[in-house]
Every structure is written in structure tokens, then in C-alpha cells.
Amino acid sequence: MDLKHLRYFIAVAEEGSFHRAARRLCIAQPALSRRVRDLEDELEVALFERSSRGVRLTAAGEVLCTEARQIMAQLETARERTRLAAQGRYGTVNVGLTTVVAQMRAAVAAIGAAKRSVAGVNFKLHLVPSDQQMGALARGEIDLGLQYRRPPYPPGIAYRDLRRDRYVVMVARDHRLAGRGSIRLADLSGEDMLFPSPTLRPETYREMLAACQRGGLEPRIALEAEGLVSMVAEGLAVSLYNSALAASAAIDGVTYLEVEDLDIPLQLAVAWEKSRETPAVLALVALLERGFAGDRTDNHTTREPNNAG
């Protein structure tokens, strides 16, 4: 079954005549007769009742006619959508984000804005851990990755830094340090700590350990895990925490403290593979940049008030 055959068939059905249809299609009538006959032979179904003064659709022909019209329409939309997709104005953009980013209002808001502003493009979100995002980008599993990461990036990957955050320390509300507002690393001596895992996140682990030691702190690692607020609330440990999430994570029983001498920047960035850079991707990048424009730099200096009780 060839599309040309269907086109021809529709023309004959609409004109009710091989002659007129042939004229409309700009081909000769015999050729048209043959092609329609071919279609009937292939389907083993009579599509027209022929008479000496024109043709009429059979019941089967009637059905095929509506079906064929639908197929033609769908073909047209396929063409259209493919073209739009090439311009990044249609299709699906797969966005990978870490659990931390997924909890950030600004990031989610920017994606929502993109969805509305780039009509026809569906942004599909996937939770992808930081350490897997570059691989996922390379394999094409995601088109865009949102994570906390600093250069270097692998070759072929483009990125934009969006915003810098800092580490704070999350402690139980009745902890001896609660209410201090800000501390130094050395103040955490003797505390059980939640700490990045050296196997899951070796870079972060090394960096963090080095920073602690620079600040005169040999951390006592209670658990190689992060973000377990309930453990902090129970007073089982203190935990380093992303300042961007500290306020929203400050559930009952915990509060957070600034750390004056912890100088590890947390860089939120968006990355994509240059070869898969489409207008839709760039649009989302631009929206993200705009969404985070207010807090591009580390806002150590403009610290917001501690919301601890």
C-alpha cells in the first residue's frame, strides 16, 4: 500500500470520476486507472463500482476513504511536527535533575515557565544523581542536566552556572550550638556528623574532608549519608547542608547555622550536550538563567535571617 495510491484513490473518490481525478492530479487517466486497480488488487477488495458514466464508492471504499484522509492528515502533521522539532518548537526535552535541585522552587518554577512559553514542547523530568548526569547527557538519555557541579566539564558538554550556594550546618533545635547563628568548623569538634560517602561521591568527600581539616576539625563520621534531617532532629548527628534548602528543610526540631570558615562553593549549573543543543534547550537555559538572575553570586554577604526558633 503506497501513499501515492492512497492519494490517487482519494482523488477519484472525491471527483467520482477517473477522468476528472486524473486532471486534478495532473496525470493521464489510464495511469490512474492502473494505480487504483493495483490498490484494489492488493487489498483484494473492490473500492469502486464502475459504470460507463463514472464511478461510485463501495462500502469498503467509503471506509478506506475516510481512513486514507486521516492518514494523509496525520502525515501532514508528522511533517509539520518534525520540522518544528528541528527548530526546537515541538517534542520532548528530557531534563535530568538531582533530588536536591528537584526541591528548589526556582528550578521547578523555571521549568514550568518554559513549558508554558515554549508551546508544543513537553519537558519531561527525570531524577538523575549528579555523578550520572554527564553519562546520561552523553548517551542522550537526557537533553539537559541540572545539578550542583563546578568545572571541569567533559568535552562536548556546554554549561551555564546559575547560582552559588554555601554549606550550613543543620543541628537539632535543642543542640548546644543552636541559636549561635554562625559558628566555625572547629566548634563541631566531637560532634557525630553525617558526611558525604567516599565511594558514592569521592570528590565531594575529599574536598569536604580537606576543608574540615583546614578549619581544625577532624570529623567524627556517624554515617556516610547526607540530607537525613530526621536524624539531625533526633540529635543523633549534625549535618552539612545546602543553604538553598536549609530554610525549607527546617522542619520541627532542627535549625541551621552558618559556617564562617567553610569556603567550599556550591555551584548550581545547567549542562547540555553541544551536539544536541536545540532552541528548546537554549530556551530553557535562558529561562533558568533569568530565573536565577537575582542570586547568581554567592550571597554569603547578604545572609537572610536565621529562621530557627
Place this chain on the structure above:
Amino acid sequence: MDLKHLRYFIAVAEEGSFHRAARRLCIAQPALSRRVRDLEDELEVALFERSSRGVRLTAAGEVLCTEARQIMAQLETARERTRLAAQGRYGTVNVGLTTVVAQMRAAVAAIGAAKRSVAGVNFKLHLVPSDQQMGALARGEIDLGLQYRRPPYPPGIAYRDLRRDRYVVMVARDHRLAGRGSIRLADLSGEDMLFPSPTLRPETYREMLAACQRGGLEPRIALEAEGLVSMVAEGLAVSLYNSALAASAAIDGVTYLEVEDLDIPLQLAVAWEKSRETPAVLALVALLERGFAGDRTDNHTTREPNNAG
């Protein structure tokens, strides 16, 4: 855009490799490369990112792939439905009925039963006056006609008689003849009558007039129209009426009487064009025959009680 191209494209997309796709399609790899390139040239869009170790869909390719798959699926259903339609197990059967038939429970019930029993077939009803049904059948506007009619039928038309009815006389409830149960034509002398129109229904008119004259009645024609029950109720005229509808038409203020010496049979029949006879048509015919099996013959002898008060 050729279906063959789309098939090829889908194969390459699914296999992620021209070589493997070519093997699956049983063609050589170079031919496949060319055809996919043709498709890309036509759409002016890159569908694959080629590398020395395989290919990967671009965003546009991703979109076209899902679209193409849908088109293929729809093509398959088109094939399927066309075949089914040829067997009369799919599609639309246009049924023409007169207003009188449309008021008959048994006819409507049979069509409903057909709708349920022949899944996939949609029975579409059209009100078509008796005198236009043969033309509509010939022009293919309807596939099946239900009307009161006796042979002869035009050539090429098949039919089945379904049931015979008779004429009764509808009179106002306070009419001098009301309560008589049955009368003779001569009893209607001097009555104003509703009578078939000689222009709209010449056959019926002639037949009816002849029958009246045979019965010794020279009808006084008040209006060339039928079925105007409210006129009868107001006592402005009496009217001949189809016995099948007399009971249901006996609204407040009217009743009906048998006419002993009016021997014009009312033959309910279903007709169709032999050349457009499909299993769906035959199925509906069979269901209609079954639905009317109980009253195939004129039931003059088994007259049901007059429901007039």
C-alpha cells in the same frame, strides 16, 4: 514522503544502525543509507546523528519516529477496516425510513438489535419519504429503505415483505360513528376526509379513490394530507390511518374504527440495491424479518380490541 521511506526510517531508528536495519529489511546497507538520506533531504531536517559506530536519533528524528509509528499503525487499521467493510462487518449502513416506519416500535427495535449484534457497524437513520426511497437507493444515498410499498420494484432492487397492515378510520371520540367498532365505507358518506394527495402520492390516491368508489363512497376531501390527528380530534375531518399506528396515535379525543370493505393491503417492506448488498445489510434484513415474524400476514382476522373509550 514515501511509506517505504518511513518504514526504513523506523527500522534504522529501532536498530540504531544502518547495517542491522538493512539486514532486517532484507536490503543492502547502501540502499538504506540513500533512502534515509532522501527522507532527510525532503524534510530538510537531520533525523540521525551519524558516527562511526552507529546512529542516534536527533530530536526531530525522535518526533518523526513516534509519528511514523502511528501512521504505520493507522495504515494497518485502515487495511483491516477496509477488509471488514467489504465483508460488511465495519462501516456505516445508511437506513432510510418513512416517518410512519420511524414511529413503529418493532422497526426501531430491530435496528437497535442490529447495532448491537453487528459490532463495528454503525446504522445511520435518515427520514426518506416513500416516493424518494428508490431513487435514494439507486443514488447510493441509503443502503436500505424501510417503507410501506407493494411490488413492482425497480430492476436491481431486492426487497423483503415484513408485515401487512390495513387501513382503519380515525374519528373524533364524540363522532357519531365512534363506538361502532367497525363500519363500511358507505358509512362515511358526507364526512369531510383527509385524503392522500394526488400530486404527492398519485398511486395511493388513485387506489384509494377507486376503493372508496367500489364501496359506494364518493369521498369529500377536506385536505390532501394524512396523519393529522389533531384535525381529527377537533372533529374537522375523519382520516384513513395505518392500523399499526392507530393504537399509538389514539391520543385524547380520537378513536379508530375498522373498515370492513376496504381491501387495500398496507405492505411494510425493506428494500436494498442488489449491487450494494453487504453482509451488514443482509444481517439487518434478517433481523427485521425475525422481528416481524409474528405478524407477517395481515391480521384482519385476529383483530385486537378497540381501545377507544
Place this chain on the structure above:
DNA sequence: CCTGGTTATAGCGCTACGGCATCGGCAGTC
């Protein structure tokens, strides 16, 4: 009976497609 309309059939030429042989690029291996 002829004329003008319809669709179907026959024979010819071109285009598009598929086949084979080969080239060029990249990765893993010895």
C-alpha cells in the same frame, strides 16, 4: 446511427530504487 462521455488495455520510455564494489573514519587490539 452517430457523437461524446466514460473506463480499460497495450506498448514504450524514463526515473527511482536496489545491488555490488569500494572508500573513509573510528575504536579496540596486538
Place this chain on the structure above:
DNA sequence: GACTGCCGATGCCGTAGCGCTATAACCAGG
């Protein structure tokens, strides 16, 4: 670092499908 496989692209040739013209067969209306 050359070698070997595996990949997609390119060049060239034969063929099958499609459209063309000419013509037949059929039917209705003048």
C-alpha cells in the same frame, strides 16, 4: 603505531514500476 573490524557514505549499473500516448469497449443522448 600499524592492524583489524565495524560503521556509514559514495559510485556505478541493471531493473521494475510508473506515467505517457494511442486505442478499444461500453453506454447514453441526440
